[in-house]
Amino acid sequence: MxxxxxxxxxxxxxxxxxxxxxxxxxxxxxxxxxxxxxxxxxxxNDPNANPIWLTLLACAFISAISLFYINEVNSKTMMAFLSTIVTLVILLLFIIIITDQSMIQGFGEEEREEMMAFSLNIGIDFVKVATSVIIMSTIGAIVDTAISITSPMREIHYHNPTISRKELFLAGIRIGRDILNTSTNTLFFAFFGGYMGLLMWFKDLSYSFGEIINSKVFSDEMITIFTAGMGVAIVIPIASGMTAYYLVRDKQKN
Incomplete structure (x- = not known):
């Protein structure tokens, strides 16, 4: 088998x-x-397609499946989905700028030998592709953090329906602070676990610390990690605020 x-x-x-x-x-x-x-x-692969818009659409579908298909449509999944989309929109402009300015698109020197036999003139904007890769890499961490905040906040409100909006928001922030450390550590060590061979290769090539930091392959992954960490940090107050506002308003209406 x-x-x-x-x-x-x-x-x-x-x-x-x-x-x-x-x-x-x-x-x-x-x-x-x-x-x-x-x-x-x-x-x-279609040169006429926009990789960024395709990635945002894919992220929306991925978020919907991860939230609504598994946990059904309810207040916690709706707030998690909306906060995820808002966070992605906020991150989008920053990701486009940092990708363009850092010039991490394309292939690094370590990868060129394997790509020499192929033509890179394929009519695709590699800046947009690099941006799409970073966006796709952040979606999992953002969705996970969002639902990890909205779910306990709904439980807090259910067991304490008289809680104020401010107290519920602060409860979400405290939950997020506990999640933030573990989420960023998960992202960081996932990189070193997946790229342990690359780091060993850097050692065999006698790269200095400065050469490692400035290599395109290493910088690309570190920027992805930092961006995903930023997404996790941003979604915490957004999810907390949106959930607190919705739950308290819904209670007042009822």
């Missing part, structure tokens, strides 16, 4: 046992999101 199939079966079994119906939905959502990413990449 193929090892990927075996691992998929093991993962499905564990998710079904631990998560029950939601665990099964989460497993299916994983492949649905993967299909969206593949479809986005295929459409990006």
């Amino acid at each position: 193929n090892v990927l199939v075996l691992l998929s079966i093991i993962l499905f079994t564990l998710m079904a046992i631990v998560g029950g119906k939601k665990g099964i939905k989460s497993f299916i959502a994983l492949f649905l999101n993967f299909a969206i990413v593949i479809a986005t990449v295929l459409v990006m």
Whole structure:
């Protein structure tokens, strides 16, 4: 049996046992999101397509599947979805500027030897592609943080319906502060875990610390990590504020 199939079966079994119906939905959502990413990449091959708009549309679908398909449509998922979209819009302008100014688009010197046999004149704007990669890399962390804030805030409001909007907002901020450290650490060590071979290669090439920091491959990944961390930090007050406003207003109406 193929090892990927075996691992998929093991993962499905564990998710079904631990998560029950939601665990099964989460497993299916994983492949649905993967299909969206593949479809986005295929459409990006069209020179007339705009990679940034395609990525934003894909992120919206990924967020909807991750939130609504698994947890259904309710106040916590709606607020998490809206706060995710608002955070992406805020980050978009910054990502475009930093990608253009840092010149991280394209391939680094370490990758050129493998690409020499291919033509890079394919009619695609690599600045937009690099921007799309960063946006796509941030969506998972932002959605995870958003739902991790809106869900406990709804529980707090449910068990304490007389809580004020300000107190509920501050409760969301305190929850976010606990999440912020673990989320940024997850992003940081995911990079070093995935690029351990690259760091060893830098050592074999006798790169100095300055050469490592200034290499395009390393800078690209670090900018992605920092941008994702910024997204996590930004979504905390946005999700807290939107959820507090919605829950208290809804209670007052009822």
